Amino acid sequence: MPTFKDYYTVQLHDTDAAGILFFANQLKIVHNVYESMLTKAGFGFQDRFRKRDFFIPIVHAETDFYHPLKDGDTVEIILEIEKVGTTSFTLSYKLTIFDETVVGSAKTVHVTIDPESGKKIPLPGKFKEKLQELACND
Amino acid sequence: MPTFKDYYTVQLHDTDAAGILFFANQLKIVHNVYESMLTKAGFGFQDRFRKRDFFIPIVHAETDFYHPLKDGDTVEIILEIEKVGTTSFTLSYKLTIFDETVVGSAKTVHVTIDPESGKKIPLPGKFKEKLQELACND
Amino acid sequence: MPTFKDYYTVQLHDTDAAGILFFANQLKIVHNVYESMLTKAGFGFQDRFRKRDFFIPIVHAETDFYHPLKDGDTVEIILEIEKVGTTSFTLSYKLTIFDETVVGSAKTVHVTIDPESGKKIPLPGKFKEKLQELACND
């Protein structure tokens, strides 16, 4: 159940002169859902930047395009927590338009690091628990 | 040899509040090198948009991050034509900073379509030949 | 009354390494409200691009920053139609955060052109009427 779902309407600035969503912006759009999920889970970026307790850089991202998205298209984005590891976690995303056409998908792999040293650190306990709880509910 | 090489200096607008390159912008940056390669090969986008003979949407993209990039970092980007197929081609990219540290990599898969119908079409002959010629020289 | 109001939560990709909204993105954000207004008024961009009846490029934009916006900040944006002329119209925007602090403002001037020739043309009748109706209600 608690996968995260959100909606996004493609804006003019997301498109390019070919008339469709500029490919890299698909990752920008799914990242919005991840941000929103973090905030709802009580781990919003604003806290990270203030506390500088841990940062969560992305080490891998991939995305597929099945159908072109145009300015004004509203897309439903479903985020699932695919895997929670020791120092990393993996999210997957599915993008669908109104008539149930799956238009794209994406995957992002995140690691936790110490903001000062930049070194990898284990997922902080409460953060890991929260991700696991959300993942289990999928 | 004729892989394509270009340089890019990370701009403030490429970074985010975590102080590093926003992940999706790595794909934006490597795409610049692809655009430049197309133009040098005589197949610039501007011609495509005017002639509307064929469009080249990206159907898959992936990218890895080995080292954070900061505002002002200059990165060398090497593009290689990895594979030239019937209706698609695959490019790979390697991003390196001045001290030879490989900071990232990426791959993009492109298909050729008819701009009006949106249907997949074979790579136009001269375009395919050009890509093959450039790929062989790698 | 019918000014247009919308809300926007600053995303990580809108910020830069200084930890705040990258300045040019303030114009990107207010443009979203304009797009939404056009769609609600029955003149969405998607129709323009399909019909190629008239395009509406921006010829002037200006924006002021009174207070820094950070990742996760939700801003209320009010759009007002300031002036409807013969071949142009002017929009103004006010950005406010939750505690009523006005954080920024913007203005954009738009002209109508023929998409093929690129020449300025009068605002199409029904479009002008709609803008005037919405402006009067302010």
Add this chain to the structure above:
Amino acid sequence: MPTFKDYYTVQLHDTDAAGILFFANQLKIVHNVYESMLTKAGFGFQDRFRKRDFFIPIVHAETDFYHPLKDGDTVEIILEIEKVGTTSFTLSYKLTIFDETVVGSAKTVHVTIDPESGKKIPLPGKFKEKLQELACND
């Protein structure tokens, strides 16, 4: 003489579905020249973010569009230091394409602040001197 001059080739990701540069990206493009000027003047952003001695947010920006820019167009951008005040300075930009057509202009007003308090502070002495020196040479 030492105005700063740089060149920029419009990339696909700078354009939108109307086939031209997305308006707000004109400010992004001129900001690149400002960044480059700061670096050459010995005051690059990377130092600011590391030392956190002073930040330079933009409090006002405006830009005009005289001619549409398309993907692949190369534009010459000239930056001039228009005014150096006590706590602020003003830059102006002119964008020209190859045949000498002025395609756009912009102006940005910058203030210096203390990164911790966010309060306005006088331009640090050496930075002010450098800007004045560069401005006089215009």
